[in-house]
Amino acid sequence: MRSPMNKPVLALFSAATALFLTSCGPTPQLKVKEAVLTLSPVDSNPSSYHFNVYGGPTDVYLLRVSSPSAIRTEMHDVGVDPKTGAVTMKPMTRVFIPSGKKVEFKKGGKHVMMWGVNLVPRRLGEIETEFLFSNNERILVKARVQEVDGTDPDEKKALN
Numbered sequence: 001m002r003s004p005m006n007k008p009v010l011a012l013f014s015a016a017t018a019l020f021l022t023s024c025g026p027t028p029q030l031k032v033k034e035a036v037l038t039l040s041p042v043d044s045n046p047s048s049y050h051f052n053v054y055g056g057p058t059d060v061y062l063l064r065v066s067s068p069s070a071i072r073t074e075m076h077d078v079g080v081d082p083k084t085g086a087v088t089m090k091p092m093t094r095v096f097i098p099s100g101k102k103v104e105f106k107k108g109g110k111h112v113m114m115w116g117v118n119l120v121p122r123r124l125g126e127i128e129t130e131f132l133f134s135n136n137e138r139i140l141v142k143a144r145v146q147e148v149d150g151t152d153p154d155e156k157k158a159l160n
């Protein structure tokens with residue numbers, strides 16, 4: 001049997017939703033795009049992972065980027081030592097992703113380093129990665145894998 005309470009609650013909810021949509025335009029979706037993993041020319045050195053994170057309806061933090069095909073990952077930021085002028089990298093435990101804004105992880109800036117990228121993504125030319133956010137959202141991203149010169153991984157070329 002239907003409770004007579006259901007209808008007003010539902011109506012209130014949809015009115016609130018409609019108000020939200022009309023006042024803010026399309027709701028921004030938290031997403032990750034333009035993801036590319038660049039392999040290090042030296043296999044024992046870490047590969048660098050670049051992408052753009054697009055903020056969703058609320059502010060969140062990116063807490064971790066991981067991959068079943070990598071042994072270890074770290075989020076890094078790049079800075080310049082004011083005394084020596086040397087470029088340094090420092091690990092970040094979280095990165096703020098403002099609602100509706102784009103945060104770039106790009107060459108010369110924020111990036112993710114990946115150690116021990118195994119043969120699977122090297123042969124496929126793509127890697128599965130997972131992004132974990134502070135709102136508990138997990139986003140799975142399949143990224144292109146390339147050599148430093150932008151071509152397919154050597155292991156994939158060898159298969160063709």
Ligand SMILES: [Cu+2]
Nearest residue numbers: 076089111113
């Ligand atoms: Cu780094």
